[in-house]
Amino acid sequence: MFSEPNLNALFSQLVDRWQDGVVLLDEHFAIRYCNTTFQNMTKDQRLISDAERPTGLLQEAYVKPFAEQLQGLAGAIFKVDDPHWLSDHLIITDSQEVERHFSLQAIPLSLTAEQASTDEQLNDADEKSDNGAKWVAICLKNISALIRHEVRGNELELELEQNSLRDEVTGLSSRAYWESWLSSEFNRSKRYQQDLSILLIDLNTRQESLPELPVEAYVNVLADVALLLQGVLRNSDQAARYSDKRIVALLPHTNGAGSEILAARIKAKIEHYLEENELQEWVEFRMGVAVYHGIAQDDEDFEVDRYDDLLQLAEDDLLSWR
Ligand SMILES: Nc1nc2c(ncn2[C@@H]2O[C@H](COP(=O)(O)OP(=O)(O)OP(=O)(O)O)[C@@H](O)[C@H]2O)c(=O)[nH]1
Known part of the structure; x- marks a missing residue:
């Protein structure tokens, strides 16, 4: 299977920045890889170790809103023939009622037989049978720090400060x-x-x-x-x-x-x-x-x-x- 450093290097090339979390899904929405970032989004919200990360179907492993949003994003990628990457904004409220915001980026991955045979990362028979299949990589960045809470009237509105991501003068990140x-x-x-x-x-x-x-x-x-x-x-x-x-x-x-x-x-x-x-x-x-x-x-x-x-x-x- 993929190792975390290899996968993170791959995703940092794909999305051009380091990500907090990574999930890899096949077309049946089965988890083929995930890092430990999402341990508190698993159904039983237990702490998991590297050795026992969530496996199986997305909906079975994770809390409903998290699984649904990831599945929606991956599904949109599988639906089209020539998909590009898609992005979304995810809000999760954890057991302590703390709201966390993530920027999601989903990227289609298709592993050709040629790539897989030269790729040392794929090493078991199960993966080899999937050669050519489309998978989706979903990268998550925690952007909670960038979210401003604003109370207008009785409504609590959340505003993503898009402009605060980049500095106008230098073009660098804020x-x-x-x-x-x-x-x-x-x-x-x-x-x-x-x-x-x-x-x-x-x-x-x-x-x-x-x-x-x-x-x-x-x-x-x-x-x-x-x-x-x-x-x-x-x-x-x-x-x-x-x-x-x-x-x-x-x-x-x-x-x-x-x-x-x-x-x-x-x-x-x-x-x-x-x-x-x-x-x-x-x-x-x-x-x-x-x-x-x-x-x-x-x-x-x-x-x-x-x-x-x-x-x-x-x-x-x-x-x-x-
Ligand atoms: N983070 C970072 N480190 C650098 C950079 N350039 C040089 N370094 C550091 O300086 C060391 C020597 O750099 P180089 O003489 O360019 O040799 P190198 O090992 O081929 O460097 P890379 O090609 O950047 O891996 C590297 O191993 C890094 O530790 C850079 O752009 N970014």
């Missing part, structure tokens, strides 16, 4: 959206004891420069640096507008040595850009790096318990930048 990635990457890093780095870029206008850099010019600097950064980063890295004058990048599976190499490359590019455009007098550039090992290896690691501790480390590191 900080709120990025933090939902960081949160899930941090948990993954903790669970599997994998390295995770953060790189913070600060582009401040120099106070002493006269006249000051016009706002429009500064906005262009931010946009140019964002573009430049995206040209350097791997697809699996995620960059975002962190604040007015800061851009941040999340580097999964990247250790201290790797993040230093990358930081040096980005530094050279930004400095070259500022020099080429004669901007050094107006723009002061600094960088901060923070690394999490998933398991405490040094004193600094003991300070990191939550993902915002890691952000704090990156901010502290900015101060020591020369």
Whole structure:
């Protein structure tokens, strides 16, 4: 069967971003794979281990609203001959009455006999008999942080802040959206004891420069640096507008040595850009790096318990930048 890292890599290619949860369904809506993200959506809401994930039919394994919405989405994909991916918004209320919001993306997968025979991930006779069959991969992203609750009159309205997903100036993700990635990457890093780095870029206008850099010019600097950064980063890295004058990048599976190499490359590019455009007098550039090992290896690691501790480390590191 598929292994989780392989499947997550596949889906991150397909939907171009890391996801919190993954379910793979065949055309009978039987679960062919799911990761453990949905343990509290199983019918008995018990904690499950990696060894005993939900299996069988979707409707039998999961609570009704969750199963129905996934089945509706997968069914829509199976119905058409040449399906593209589909997306949906799912709201689940758990046993503690807490509402959680997910963005769903369903992607058709068809495994050809050729692919399957060269694919080491498919290794048992049952899977081989399914060669050529259509399956659907459903990826879920927890977007609860992006949902704003608004009371209008007596009605409780939920508004998905579409615009808050992306920053208009840089075209990068917004900080709120990025933090939902960081949160899930941090948990993954903790669970599997994998390295995770953060790189913070600060582009401040120099106070002493006269006249000051016009706002429009500064906005262009931010946009140019964002573009430049995206040209350097791997697809699996995620960059975002962190604040007015800061851009941040999340580097999964990247250790201290790797993040230093990358930081040096980005530094050279930004400095070259500022020099080429004669901007050094107006723009002061600094960088901060923070690394999490998933398991405490040094004193600094003991300070990191939550993902915002890691952000704090990156901010502290900015101060020591020369
Ligand atoms: N996350 C991340 N790490 C990088 C990137 N570029 C370099 N690194 C780190 O720096 C190390 C050395 O990078 P390279 O000299 O490009 O060698 P590489 O191992 O072929 O790097 P990749 O092709 O990006 O895997 C990598 O193993 C990473 O740890 C990047 O864009 N993103």
